[in-house]
Amino acid sequence: MALERTLSIVKPDGVARNLIGDVYNRFEKAGLRIVGARMLHLTTAQAESFYAVHSERGFFKDLVSYMCSGPVIAQVLEGEDAVAKHREVMGATDPKKAAPGTIRADLATSIEENVAHGSDSVENAAREIAFFFAETDLCSRTR
Numbered sequence: 001m002a003l004e005r006t007l008s009i010v011k012p013d014g015v016a017r018n019l020i021g022d023v024y025n026r027f028e029k030a031g032l033r034i035v036g037a038r039m040l041h042l043t044t045a046q047a048e049s050f051y052a053v054h055s056e057r058g059f060f061k062d063l064v065s066y067m068c069s070g071p072v073i074a075q076v077l078e079g080e081d082a083v084a085k086h087r088e089v090m091g092a093t094d095p096k097k098a099a100p101g102t103i104r105a106d107l108a109t110s111i112e113e114n115v116a117h118g119s120d121s122v123e124n125a126a127r128e129i130a131f132f133f134a135e136t137d138l139c140s141r142t143r
């Protein structure tokens, strides 16, 4: 087990539907600690850059437009095996395939509007955290 940090986003549908608290509650119950958070409305350029890995996919244009449709809240989660644990709490991309009790199974309305983003590896987590936060924006827990 390793102490890790990962990047989480409550996407525009989750913020619009007042699900921030519900999602945060699931992180905290899973033992993930929020060590930084900020709300912002992504520009098209920011969303395109964040999801650049998907730029050749058929869903890319719609994904960028969805991610810019309203404010999001981005947070850094810290904990043992935080990357994998967070993905487990979120569930599969498609809510129809997500395990019962996960964020996406319980709250998402479609494969696109699936409420939450989570980094998929420690390497990508570092890149995605730096996309939203300076090291000085993050606060390690002292108790």
Ligand code: UDP
Pocket: 054, 059, 063, 092, 093, 111, 112, 113, 114, 116, 117, 118, 120
């Ligand atoms: N997405 C979509 N259609 C698809 C696959 C993905 O609209 O067929 C969207 C969805 O919002 C997803 C995001 O693109 O969360 C990024 O896709 P990825 O495969 O990285 O899924 P994730 O890592 O979010 O589970």
Ligand code: MG
Pocket: 118, 120
């Ligand atoms: Mg992904």
